[in-house]
Structure formats: C-alpha cells, structure tokens
Amino acid sequence: MSEPDNSLIAEFNARRSEEAFAALVRQHVNLVFATAFRQVGDAGAAEEITQNVFMTLAQAAGRLGSHPTIAGWLHQTALNKSREWLRSELRRRKREQVAVNLQKARAEGDSVWSSLVPLLDEALLELRDADRLAVILHFLEGRNFQEVGSVLGVGEDAARKRVDRCLGQLTHFFRRQGFATPALTAGAPLFALSSHAVPAGLAASATSAGLAAHSTTSTLTLIKGALKIMAWTKAKTAIVVGITVLLTATTGTIVIKAINRSLSKLETRAFKTRAFNGDRTFVANLQEVTGTSSAESVSQIASNYFVSKGIDFRPPKSIAYNDDQSLLFVKATAFDLNAIEKIIRQLTYAPPQVHSKAYFIKVPESDVESILKAGTVVDTKEKNMVEIMSPAQTSFLLRGLRSTGAMTLSEPEVLTTSGRQTQMSVGDTMVDLVSTVFDDGYTLKMTVIVSTPENLFANVNIWDEQTIVLAPNNSNDGKTRLLVLVTTTLVDQAGNKFHSDTPPFKRTAIPSQ
Numbered sequence: 001m002s003e004p005d006n007s008l009i010a011e012f013n014a015r016r017s018e019e020a021f022a023a024l025v026r027q028h029v030n031l032v033f034a035t036a037f038r039q040v041g042d043a044g045a046a047e048e049i050t051q052n053v054f055m056t057l058a059q060a061a062g063r064l065g066s067h068p069t070i071a072g073w074l075h076q077t078a079l080n081k082s083r084e085w086l087r088s089e090l091r092r093r094k095r096e097q098v099a100v101n102l103q104k105a106r107a108e109g110d111s112v113w114s115s116l117v118p119l120l121d122e123a124l125l126e127l128r129d130a131d132r133l134a135v136i137l138h139f140l141e142g143r144n145f146q147e148v149g150s151v152l153g154v155g156e157d158a159a160r161k162r163v164d165r166c167l168g169q170l171t172h173f174f175r176r177q178g179f180a181t182p183a184l185t186a187g188a189p190l191f192a193l194s195s196h197a198v199p200a201g202l203a204a205s206a207t208s209a210g211l212a213a214h215s216t217t218s219t220l221t222l223i224k225g226a227l228k229i230m231a232w233t234k235a236k237t238a239i240v241v242g243i244t245v246l247l248t249a250t251t252g253t254i255v256i257k258a259i260n261r262s263l264s265k266l267e268t269r270a271f272k273t274r275a276f277n278g279d280r281t282f283v284a285n286l287q288e289v290t291g292t293s294s295a296e297s298v299s300q301i302a303s304n305y306f307v308s309k310g311i312d313f314r315p316p317k318s319i320a321y322n323d324d325q326s327l328l329f330v331k332a333t334a335f336d337l338n339a340i341e342k343i344i345r346q347l348t349y350a351p352p353q354v355h356s357k358a359y360f361i362k363v364p365e366s367d368v369e370s371i372l373k374a375g376t377v378v379d380t381k382e383k384n385m386v387e388i389m390s391p392a393q394t395s396f397l398l399r400g401l402r403s404t405g406a407m408t409l410s411e412p413e414v415l416t417t418s419g420r421q422t423q424m425s426v427g428d429t430m431v432d433l434v435s436t437v438f439d440d441g442y443t444l445k446m447t448v449i450v451s452t453p454e455n456l457f458a459n460v461n462i463w464d465e466q467t468i469v470l471a472p473n474n475s476n477d478g479k480t481r482l483l484v485l486v487t488t489t490l491v492d493q494a495g496n497k498f499h500s501d502t503p504p505f506k507r508t509a510i511p512s513q
Contacts, residue, residue: 004068009061022207024070025054029203031071031140032078034195038117039082047202049081051209056081058210069151071141072133079121113190116174116181120194123173131166138163139191266316269337271328271344273321282326285347297321302328309343311336353492354416354435354444359398359485360409360426365475367404371397371483372471376510384456387469390507394467394487409482415491435488442490442503443511450484461511464490464499 003023011020032053036046056077057070064070116123124132130152137143137151138159149159167184174181184190273282283298292301298321307313311332318331330340363371374397375389389397402408410426418437423430430451435444442464450456456470467487475481490498505511 005070006068009064009070012058013062018207018211021058021210022203024057025203025207025210028071028074028141029054029206030195030198031136032074033198033202034140035075035078035121036082038121038194039079040085041118043199045085047199047205049078049085050202051206052081053077054206054210069133069137071136072129075121075124075132075136075140079125114193116179116190117194119174119177120190123170126173127166127169131162131169134159134162135166135170140195266331266333267337268329268331269341271330271341272326273328273344273348274326282328282344282348289347298323299328306340306343309339311339353490353498354418354437355413355489355491355495356416356422356424356433356435357411357413357487357489358424358431359411359483359487360429361401361483361485362407362409362480363401363483364405365479365481367401367406368471368475368481368483371401371469375467375469378460378510378513379458384458384473385471386458386460387471388460388462388510389467389469389485391465391467391487392507394485398485407480415495429482429484431484431486433486437490440504442499442505444488444490446486446488448484448486456484461513462488463503463505463511464488465497466510 005024005027008020008024011017012024029050033046033050036049036053037043040046040049053074057074064073124135127135134148134152137148138145143151145159145163146156148163149156152159152162154162163186167186171181171184174184286292286298286301286305290301290305299319302321303313303319306319313319313332316331317333317336320329321327322329328344330337332340372385372387375387375393377385377387379386412424412426414422414424414433416422416433416435418435421432421434423432425431432447432449432451434447437444444462444464446458446460446462446468448456448458448468448470450470456472458468458470460468462468465487467485470484470486472481492498
C-alpha cells in the first residue's frame with residue numbers, strides 16, 4: 001500500500017522534500033493525465049495540463065489539510081485546468097464528438113462504452129464527494145477495496161457496497177443523457193477505455209515543474225528584499241542576475257549570491273495574425289481582452305498583454321505590427337517566442353460563419369431512383385442513403401422536382417459558427433447540424449441528424465456550397481419519401497459569400513471521406 005498523501009505533503013511542507021513530492025506525482029500522475037486526456041482529447045495538451053496541475057499542487061500544498069489522499073482534489077483541479085484549456089479551439093471538436101457519439105450510442109444499443117468516455121467526468125461530479133473519491137480510487141487509480149476503505153475510514157465490505165451503489169448512480173446519469181446504457185458493473189469496459197498510458201518522462205517533468213513553481217513562490221519575498229539592498233546603479237542590458245537563497249535551519253542565515261550571465265540569444269519571428277483572408281480577429285480579440293480602443297498602437301497593446309502573461313519584454317526585446325500584411329514581428333528569446341505563438345494562436349482563432357439551408361421535400365416514389373443518381377452517393381446505411389451534390393446539380397434537381405409533383409414542406413435557414421450545434425425543424429421532423437470548417441477554409445465536416453420516423457444520419461465531408469441529400473431506403477406509405485437536403489455556405493460578417501474567387505477543387509467533385 002502506498003504512503004498516505006498527508007504524510008508526503010507534511011514532509012514536503014516541512015523540508016521541501018523533492019522525494020516526497022516526486023512520490024505524490026508518481027501516485028497520482030495516471031489519474032491526472034487520464035482525466036485531462038478525456039477532457040481535451042489531445043495527448044500534448046493533456047501533458048501540459050498535467051504539469052500545470054502539479055504546479056498548482058506544489059503551490060497549494062500548505063493548504064491541503066490532513067486528509068490521507070488528495071486524489072479527489074487532483075481530479076477536480078485537472079477538470080478545472082482542462083476546462084480552461086477547452087476555451088480554445090478544441091472545444092468545438094469535443095462538441096462534435098459528443099453529438100456524433102450520442103447518435104451512434106442510440107443506434108447501437110448496449111455497444112456504447114466508448115461513446116460514454118467524454119461524459120465520464122461530468123457523471124462523476126454528480127456523485128457526493130466521498131462517493132466520487134471511492135470510484136476514483138478504485139477504478140481510476142487501481143486501489144483495492146481494502147485500500148479504499150482505509151482512506152474513507154470504513155471497512156472493505158462497506159467500500160465495495162459504496163462503489164456498487166455509485167455504479168448505479170452513474171448508470172442513471174448516462175440514461176438521463178439519452179444513452180441506451182446497460183447497468184454499469186465492476187467489469188464494464190468503460191473505466192478501462194477511460195484510462196490512457198502516461199507518456200514516458202511525464203512524471204519527471206511534472207515533478208520538476210511543481211518544484212520550480214514552489215521554489216518561485218516560496219522565495220519571492222526573499223528575492224524582492226534582496227534586490228532592494230543591492231546597489232543596482234548601472235545595470236547593463238545584456239546582464240541578468242540570478243539569486244541563490246540558502247536557508248540554514250539552525251541559524252536562519254540568508255546567503256545571497258549574484259551570478260552574472262549573458263542574456264539568451266535573441267531572434268526575430270514574424271507571426272501571421274489572420275485566421276482567414278480578410279479576417280481581423282487578432283486585433284479585435286486583443287482589444288477586447290485588454291479593454292483598449294482602436295486608437296492605441298497594436299504593437300503597444302500586444303506588448304503589454306504579453307507582459308501580463310509573464311513574458312519579459314525589456315529592451316533589447318521589441319515588437320512591431322504591420323497592418324497591411326497582418327504580421328506581428330517580435331524580437332525575443334526562443335522560449336518567449338514559443339509562448340507568444342500560443343497566445344497569438346488563441347487570439348487569432350475565429351470560427352467562420354456557416355449558413356445552412358434545409359429543404360424538406362416529399363417526393364413521389366417513382367422519382368426517387370433518378371434523384372439518387374443526380375449526385376454522388378457516399379454512404380448507404382441501414383436506414384438511409386447519403387448523397388452529395390454540387391451547386392449546379394442541386395439547382396437542377398430543385399427545378400425538376402417542382403415540375404414533377406414533389407411537395408416542398410419547408411425551407412428553413414440558420415446562421416451559426418464552425419463547430420456549434422444548431423437545429424432546424426418542420427412539423428415533427430427535426431434536423432440537428434454540426435458544421436466544422438477545416439483549416440483549408442473550404443472543407444466542412446458535416447454531422448446531420450434527422451429525427452423522423454426513420455431517424456436519418458450523415459457524417460461526411462463536403463466543400464463550401466455543396467449539398468447533402470438524406471433519403472430513407474424505404475417509403476413509409478409506398479407512395480412518397482421525405483427527402484432532406486442541406487446546403488451549406490460559408491459567409492462573412494455581412495452575410496456575403498466568404499469565397500469570391502475560384503475554389504481549389506472541381507465543383508462536381510467531392511472531398512475525400
């Protein structure tokens with residue numbers, strides 16, 4: 001059985017023991033990394049979040065009390081850090097994944113375990129703190145019931161019963177979300193699918209990050225005091241001062257050593273600040289987050305903002321903005337430039353506006369076959385077919401249908417942003433859409449769910465202005481079929497077509513699926 005967390009924290013607080021902190025990391029790094037990975041779906045981001053969590057642990061160690069485990073605290077902190085990270089562009093990807101998984105889960109019955117993984121942490125938050133801790137310890141950290149009981153102050157049998165009761169509550173949560181979930185048991189594969197292998201070296205890097213954060217916090221006051229008594233009369237730009245503080249426990253003596261070293265080599269990098277042609281998201285977002293007006297210099301606003309993010313911008317470091325080319329030129333160290341690149345990527349991102357128009361059309365059964373030959377059939381499912389048409393093919397089809405007795409029930413339209421789920425309807429028929437624009441600015445991942453007696457579904461790639469046709473394989477009444485067409489067009493802020501130039505693809509072709 002591993003050493004209790006409170007003992008390790010006490011040792012770390014008392015002696016700043018690197019061994020104690022490293023032991024805490026080893027005991028919980030799997031939990032933290034897997035939690036972050038479930039939330040963001042990106043291994044690199046999960047590593048970064050894991051390090052941030054243990055940095056927070058090092059800074060908060062003195063306030064964590066005497067509980068024998070901090071697993072629950074780490075799980076909550078990992079969720080908080082992950083949610084902060086998800087405010088960036090990956091939030092849209094997770095929404096799309098959950099929407100698709102929900103439809104697949106409803107269609108596949110009890111083969112839903114992988115679909116439940118993104119919702120596991122929300123389900124755990126529905127439990128009481130002690131119950132959530134029991135599940136985390138047993139399933140996510142692999143503790144046996146004797147160890148779980150020891151942490152919770154109950155017997156082994158009581159711990160087992162508590163976990164079994166929690167499984168019932170989790171089952172109820174998933175069913176409320178619309179999943180046809182069988183009863184969760186200790187042998188259910190959900191928790192195995194929720195675990196992810198920790199990258200090699202992550203425990204060591206997380207330990208180093210946490211210790212560095214703790215060292216920075218605990219010596220800040222001493223460093224400030226030291227700087228006040230040092231005679232900085234003619235400090236040179238190319239010199240920085242490293243301060244080593246040695247605390248002698250018996251005498252309380254403070255020894256301050258100043259070490260001169262050359263400033264890291266500077267380099268200049270140009271950053272593109274447009275997400276798409278004609279877009280001014282970077283400047284607008286920068287002004288919004290800093291609360292500044294358009295009258296102020298972009299380079300000065302950016303410089304102040306980077307400083308607020310912890311980047312040192314003293315001379316000879318510099319920054320300049322070219323408005324004509326939308327380029328930000330920054331002269332700084334490679335470390336600073338990498339940090340600035342992440343900040344600019346967040347400020348530059350702007351989901352394009354997506355205009356979607358749906359056509360709900362009742363078509364005579366005799367015309368269905370010719371319609372399904374008009375475009376390119378990309379998918380044939382158990383209940384429906386999916387076809388992609390070019391703008392010309394769609395226009396020709398709609399003109400032909402009006403002359404054959406087809407009945408157009410409704411033509412709803414909606415304007416939304418990339419990755420955001422939206423809905424259109426006619427009568428009892430509902431269409432849920434998630435349109436996500438790829439980095440090339442022309443290709444869209446379209447997830448379309450039509451809630452009718454047939455429950456039609458499509459998950460395909462299309463190009464700007466192309467149309468998806470969903471057709472049930474069979475007619476309900478033997479005379480007509482309800483076809484749903486969805487045409488998607490990228491537009492600018494004024495509602496005009498986003499792409500006015502010739503697209504880099506043939507109009508009659510379709511993107512790879």
